[in-house]
Amino acid sequence: MPLLMLKDLPRYECLLKAAEKYPGLEPMACHAFFHLLRTGDAVYAAEGGFLATHHVSQGRFNVLMLLNRCERQMSTPAELAEEAGVTRATMTGLIDTLEKDGLVGREDHPENRRTIRVRLTKAGRAYLKKLTPKYFRRVSEMIEPLNELERKQLVRLLEKVQRGLNRKLGGSIAIKA
């Protein structure tokens, strides 16, 4: 679960001091940025650690969840890549491993010979059936320190940041200096 992060975040007083030197530096904004990065990473690492004890990576778990939803249990690699937010090439690798582990299978597509269909195997369904409840329980636990109101607040604040980022990215094509 990489994301190289500082072990100890810069203290707020240091940011105040740094702000004198760098005109564009908003101390509280940077403070919030570092916290967001670190906590996001911590939560991500905790999820990854949990899944690792069940011998699956985040990427592969997401594929399984996508296949499991709504009783479709069948999908093309391109669809899965799009939905999971990875490239098709990456999806090939994820499916390779899942297939090797016997959790999904590849089959020919009856109408389009360019593509294939990926389907959960019986073992894949059983695996998910066992893991999913634990997974949701574990995820819920991570947010347990916040009460219902705080959870809503957090979502609201994160959505605001997210919208800002999307606007910025949308506006300037790429991330330009």
Place this chain on the structure above:
Amino acid sequence: MPLLMLKDLPRYECLLKAAEKYPGLEPMACHAFFHLLRTGDAVYAAEGGFLATHHVSQGRFNVLMLLNRCERQMSTPAELAEEAGVTRATMTGLIDTLEKDGLVGREDHPENRRTIRVRLTKAGRAYLKKLTPKYFRRVSEMIEPLNELERKQLVRLLEKVQRGLNRKLGGSIAIKA
């Protein structure tokens, strides 16, 4: 900037529905969890994208910042690894690249022949001097959608989650199923 993520988060109504099936699933907790993961990733990716336009990775940039702080401009790999939160092996690689780019230099340690000292070169200092103001401005921009109060709220909520995770990890040695 990986972290495989769902392109579209599960909608809250779906979580409500899923909660009927999985007793441990707290809908709003999962909702918040997914938002935290996604926004953390978005912010991380934005930072990485910005740094990439300046031909440096997050990891290497962190090393430079650590070396630059407080006029010490000198450190051992082990210290840097500890402070940056990566393994010594990873730090070796980061320093290798930075050295190849001429931004840092390795020198013998006068008192301990096991270790070495890493120091910013003139070019490294110049590079940082040019990049740092932009970096802080960019980071500040990302949090711009939030006003001062909201930033403080966000930090408070994230700290609460973080403390919960630390407690859990501290209590149970590893992340057990």
Place this chain on the structure above:
DNA sequence: CATAAACAGTTAGGCTCCTTACTTTCAGGC
């Protein structure tokens, strides 16, 4: 002191993701 333990940096190899480029198959315009 001599020897075992601890410690620093590095090397080798693995994992997950990426980009780029290739091959096959399909679809639309002439």
Place this chain on the structure above:
DNA sequence: GCCTGAAAGTAAGGAGCCTAACTGTTTATG
């Protein structure tokens, strides 16, 4: 119909992190 372009899956190779094992140096201990 043919041929160009688009789309799908894959292969090859890279980046960034990891763990485990190796090498040399220092420290502690019996």
